[in-house]
Amino acid sequence: MNKYIFKRVIGIIPLLFAISLFTFVFINLIPSDPAEVALRLNKTPVITQELLEKTREDLGLNDPYWVRYLNWVTDAMKFDFGVSYVRPSRTVAQEIMTGLPNTLMLSGLSFVLVIVLSLPIGFFCAIYKDSWFDKLMRGFIFITTAMPAYWVGLMLMWIVSIKMALLPTSGNYEGFKSLILPSVTVALTYISTFIRLIRNNMIENMKEDYVLYANVRGLKQRNILLKHILRNSLHTCVVAIGMSIPQLISGTIVVENVFAWPGLGTLCIDSIFNRDYPIIQAYVLLIGVLFIVFNLLFDIIQVMIDPKLRRGME
Amino acid sequence: MVKRLLRHKPAVITLGIILFISLIGILAPVIAPNDPYKVDLINKFASPSFEMPFGGDQLGRCIYSRIIWGIRPTLGLAFITMIGTIGLGLIMGLIAGYFRVCDEIIMRIVDIMLAFPSQVMVFAVVALLGIDVRNVILANVFIKWAWYARMIRTNVMKYKEKNFINYSRVIGNSENFILLKHLLPSIASETAMLASLDIGWAIINISTLSFLGLGVQAPTPEWGAMLNEAKEVFIANPIQIIVPGVAIILVVSLFNLLGDYLRDALDPKEVM
Numbered sequence: 001m002n003k004y005i006f007k008r009v010i011g012i013i014p015l016l017f018a019i020s021l022f023t024f025v026f027i028n029l030i031p032s033d034p035a036e037v038a039l040r041l042n043k044t045p046v047i048t049q050e051l052l053e054k055t056r057e058d059l060g061l062n063d064p065y066w067v068r069y070l071n072w073v074t075d076a077m078k079f080d081f082g083v084s085y086v087r088p089s090r091t092v093a094q095e096i097m098t099g100l101p102n103t104l105m106l107s108g109l110s111f112v113l114v115i116v117l118s119l120p121i122g123f124f125c126a127i128y129k130d131s132w133f134d135k136l137m138r139g140f141i142f143i144t145t146a147m148p149a150y151w152v153g154l155m156l157m158w159i160v161s162i163k164m165a166l167l168p169t170s171g172n173y174e175g176f177k178s179l180i181l182p183s184v185t186v187a188l189t190y191i192s193t194f195i196r197l198i199r200n201n202m203i204e205n206m207k208e209d210y211v212l213y214a215n216v217r218g219l220k221q222r223n224i225l226l227k228h229i230l231r232n233s234l235h236t237c238v239v240a241i242g243m244s245i246p247q248l249i250s251g252t253i254v255v256e257n258v259f260a261w262p263g264l265g266t267l268c269i270d271s272i273f274n275r276d277y278p279i280i281q282a283y284v285l286l287i288g289v290l291f292i293v294f295n296l297l298f299d300i301i302q303v304m305i306d307p308k309l310r311r312g313m314e
Numbered sequence: 315m316v317k318r319l320l321r322h323k324p325a326v327i328t329l330g331i332i333l334f335i336s337l338i339g340i341l342a343p344v345i346a347p348n349d350p351y352k353v354d355l356i357n358k359f360a361s362p363s364f365e366m367p368f369g370g371d372q373l374g375r376c377i378y379s380r381i382i383w384g385i386r387p388t389l390g391l392a393f394i395t396m397i398g399t400i401g402l403g404l405i406m407g408l409i410a411g412y413f414r415v416c417d418e419i420i421m422r423i424v425d426i427m428l429a430f431p432s433q434v435m436v437f438a439v440v441a442l443l444g445i446d447v448r449n450v451i452l453a454n455v456f457i458k459w460a461w462y463a464r465m466i467r468t469n470v471m472k473y474k475e476k477n478f479i480n481y482s483r484v485i486g487n488s489e490n491f492i493l494l495k496h497l498l499p500s501i502a503s504e505t506a507m508l509a510s511l512d513i514g515w516a517i518i519n520i521s522t523l524s525f526l527g528l529g530v531q532a533p534t535p536e537w538g539a540m541l542n543e544a545k546e547v548f549i550a551n552p553i554q555i556i557v558p559g560v561a562i563i564l565v566v567s568l569f570n571l572l573g574d575y576l577r578d579a580l581d582p583k584e585v586m
Contacts, residue, residue, distance in 0.1 A: 018426045026442055146566035148518045148538075150525050151559040154545060158552055250434045254522055258545070269526055272441040284438045291431045 005300055012292050019288035020076070023281050024069050030277050035061055081282040092278045095267060096286065103263035106182055106256070107248040113187035114194060114248075115241065121191075122198025127225060129203060141192040149251075153185040153258035170260040182259040186252055190244065197240055201233040208232075235306050242298035246290040322579035328572045335565065339385030348376035350383040350535045359551045368557050371540075372547045377554060380535035381561055387536040389565070391451060392516040396509050398455040403462025404505075410463065411470035412497070420463065427460035436519065440528050450529040454519055458512070465508065469501040503576075511573030514566040521562055537562050 035055040055061075061068070075081070081092035125134045144152075160181060161169040168178045205211065206229055214224045253265035260266065264283060271279040319325055338345055347365060354374035362369045368377035410420040439453035473479060474497070482492050521538025523529035525545075530536035532543060537558040544554035 014422075015426060015429050019430065022430075023438075026438065029442060142567065142570070143563065146514065146518075146563045146570060148522055148525070148559070148562055150522060151541060151555070151562065154541070154548065154555050155559065158548060158555065162549055246431060247433070250431050253433065253437065254526065257526055268437060269528075272437060272445070272528065275441075277441070280438060280441045284434055287431050287434045292429060295429065 001304075004303060008296055008300060012296050015292050016289065019285065019292070020073055021069070023285045023288070024072055026284070027277055027281050028065075030275075076282075076285060082278045084276055084279055092282045095279055096264065096282055099262065099264040099267045102261060103249060103252055103256070103265065105179060106186065106252050106261060106263060107245075109179055109183035110186035110190070110252075111245065111248055113183060114190050117187070118191050118194035118198060119237075122195045123202065123230065125195065125199040126202035126206070134199075137195060141196055144188055144192040147188075149185060149189045150254050150258050152188055153182070153255050156181050156185060157259070170258075178259075178261075182252075182255050182261050185255045185258070186248065189251065190248065193244075194237070194241065198233065198237050201236050202229055205229045205233050235302070238305070239298045239302040242301065243295055246287060246294050249290065250287045319576070319579050322575060325572065325575035325579045328568055328575055332565075332568050332572065335385060335568075336389060338382060339389060342383045342386060346376075346379035346382040348379040350375060350380040351533060352376075359547075362553070369551070369553055371551070371554055372543070377557055380540060381537070381557060384535040384537045384540060384558070384561070387530055387534060388517060388521065388538075388562075391447065391520050391530070391536075392513050395451050395454045395458075395516045395520065396513055398451060399458045399512070400462055400505065400509055402455060402459040404466055406459065406463035407466025407470060408493075411467035412474065412493070417467075421467070424460040424464050427457070428464070430457070432457040436523070437528075440523065445528050447530050450520060450523050454516060462505070462508070466501060466505065469504060470497060473497055473500045507573055507576040510569055510576055514569035514573070517562065517566050517569070 035052050039051065039055055063071075079093050081096075083091050084095055087095075121137055125137050128134055157169050161167050167181055170178075211224060211229060214228055249264075252261075252263060253268060255261070256263045256265035257269050268280060268283045270276075271283075347367075352375060354370070356374060358370060358372060358374045366376045366378060368381070371377055371380070406420055406424075409415050410417045435457045436450075436453045439456055440449055443449035443452065479492055479496050482496055520529055521536070521541070524536050524538030525542045527542055530539045532539060540558045541555060544551075544558070548555045
């Protein structure tokens with residue numbers, strides 16, 4: 001077991017290297033000259049050629065690429081991504097930390113909604129397979145997979161906030177009330193995937209021999225469903241849901257923009273329009289690392305909770 | 315393969331509807347009653363009438379005509395994206411799986427690509443290359459090709475050692491002949507199925523970028539871009555968000571259905 005964990009942890013090093021290299025190359029491919037940007041940020045009145053040369057020397061831009069990469073990676077590990085191009089008074093880390101809590105709140109509530117709704121729905125779809133409920137839910141899944149998230153957001157805003165005047169349309173000025181619509185929108189795009197996952201997984205489990213054996217032994221149907229089938233299919237689902245956490249965090253980009261929710265997604269899109277590259281770079285690196293870490297974490301959890309896989313390891 | 319597809323009625327009907335919608339898009343100048351770009355402030359938020367079946371938008375343009383003209387960029391860009399993705403995936407998959415040149419390196423790159431958060435990568439690539447339709451397509455191809463490369467490689471390896479291909483080689487057919495006549499037709503069905511599922515994905519992705527203002531720009535009647543314009547005025551004229559949204563859902567649903575039916579029709583063993 002320990003050996004497996006060790007092997008997996010070593011295995012993510014090339015991935016981390018790749019994502020850091022990508023983000024590093026990214027900032028170096030952009031057309032603007034970092035030295036010039038730096039001078040403009042310091043409000044230097046006249047930018048001369050000598051001054052540019054000197055700044056380049058000071059910033060270490062004349063060093064070979066690998067030295068600059070190493071410097072950048074060491075800074076990034078200390079969460080130092082430099083200053084924002086657009087608002088030089090603030091560092092990138094500050095900007096990210098302002099948006100992060102809002103985004104985490106939004107994706108946290110969506111996560112809860114996804115689990116609370118998709119687990120029971122998927123469960124009932126599986127045990128009452130081909131009943132009216134299952135058919136209705138399959139129709140719902142079919143429609144929601146075809147719906148773009150931003151459109152769902154706009155429609156909810158129109159129906160709930162404007163027609164029924166129940167909740168605020170956008171921003172985060174009314175506390176929890178303003179969080180409801182965005183998180184419902186984010187949740188809706190993920191719910192259908194999970195209902196389908198749980199439903200199909202349970203139906204597959206029902207065909208297994210151990211269910212037949214439990215039936216032969218004369219166990220109560222309820223016990224078979226809850227203690228055997230549900231438990232077994234939850235193994236897979238926990239892992240799939242866990243791995244999708246970073247996806248939920250990055251999936252808020254679009255919805256945040258619809259609802260003007262001041263989180264990382266809005267920050268990212270604004271930065272794309274403003275060409276504020278350090279912020280985009282930090283955001284991509286952050287989400288990339290989150291992805292890799294969560295994948296690793298739930299891969300290991302999967303092996304730990306699933307005895308079949310664990311035996312395969314040993 | 316085509317024969318088996320034609321025997322599957324629902325697949326033929328779905329494909330027919332999709333082709334019909336594409337035809338409407340191609341014939342847009344004939345079918346659309348009004349000029350989609352013609353600004354006419356008298357018709358601002360005009361209610362639906364015989365001349366303007368869905369009424370007018372904030373600049374008095376005919377929404378119905380814009381939807382019909384919008385079929386072109388919406389479907390067209392999705393098709394181009396998928397052709398690019400499959401093309402790149404096919405080349406990479408064949409290089410790795412058939413010719414076995416730098417198989418290791420290509421597969422490691424594919425692994426890395428698949429480990430990246432695709433949604434964020436699209437934004438990163440668009441940010442890097444600049445806001446433009448061409449870059450949106452490039453970004454989508456960039457994040458998706460790895461899926462196809464891996465799948466095509468696996469399939470190629472599966473078929474490469476099959477007896478009919480060995481036989482073909484023994485009787486002296488050229489490698490080109492084997493590749494074109496034996497290998498590609500064998501892997502075509504699965505690729506086609508995945509591609510039709512992914513067209514829906516591409517439509518949603520491109521329209522999302524256009525909605526955020528990173529893709530197709532304002533006056534062009536792409537459905538996502540129309541929704542972007544509509545989001546400022548939908549309180550006064552809700553039909554402007556309903557119609558393009560329903561159009562997107564309809565088309566994406568059709569492609570998803572087609573994908574499911576293709577799987578049924580082409581691969582009878584596999585039941586969902």
